[in-house]
Amino acid sequence: MVARDLDSARQQSHDAVAGIFQGDPRPAKALFSDRDDVTLGNPFGPYAHGRRQVDETLDRAAANYRGGKVTNVELVATYASGDLACVVEVERGMAKVGGGEELVPLALRATSLFRYESGTWKLVHRHADPITTPRSASSVTNR
Numbered sequence: 001m002v003a004r005d006l007d008s009a010r011q012q013s014h015d016a017v018a019g020i021f022q023g024d025p026r027p028a029k030a031l032f033s034d035r036d037d038v039t040l041g042n043p044f045g046p047y048a049h050g051r052r053q054v055d056e057t058l059d060r061a062a063a064n065y066r067g068g069k070v071t072n073v074e075l076v077a078t079y080a081s082g083d084l085a086c087v088v089e090v091e092r093g094m095a096k097v098g099g100g101e102e103l104v105p106l107a108l109r110a111t112s113l114f115r116y117e118s119g120t121w122k123l124v125h126r127h128a129d130p131i132t133t134p135r136s137a138s139s140v141t142n143r
Contacts, residue, residue, distance in 0.1 A: 024062060032123045039125045076089055113126070
């Protein structure tokens, strides 16, 4: 039962990414735990700590996209033990970014940590960034 529920949470996570690509943060907000220990790291800024900061960060992230969709999700690994589960994926999609009018391809490597709360998996941490291909040491800088 718990494994099937985790599959459902993964699908909700994909729906949440699709919402972000459409400019709608609500599905992502609904997936996060309501507890204040949640965290979020995305390509648009530093880590967000706490539910209020996570919600604000999701709003800002979604404002960068519109008219998008998820086209493919590659499952890299899943780890689950007790009431914690970690899902590692590459999420691919298309969206209009910023003020652009063209749909552009998007790819994110994403790590999502879920906690089993009151009979359902809730997101407690997500980190996503656009690094999906090898990089040389000279292209990496410490910022």
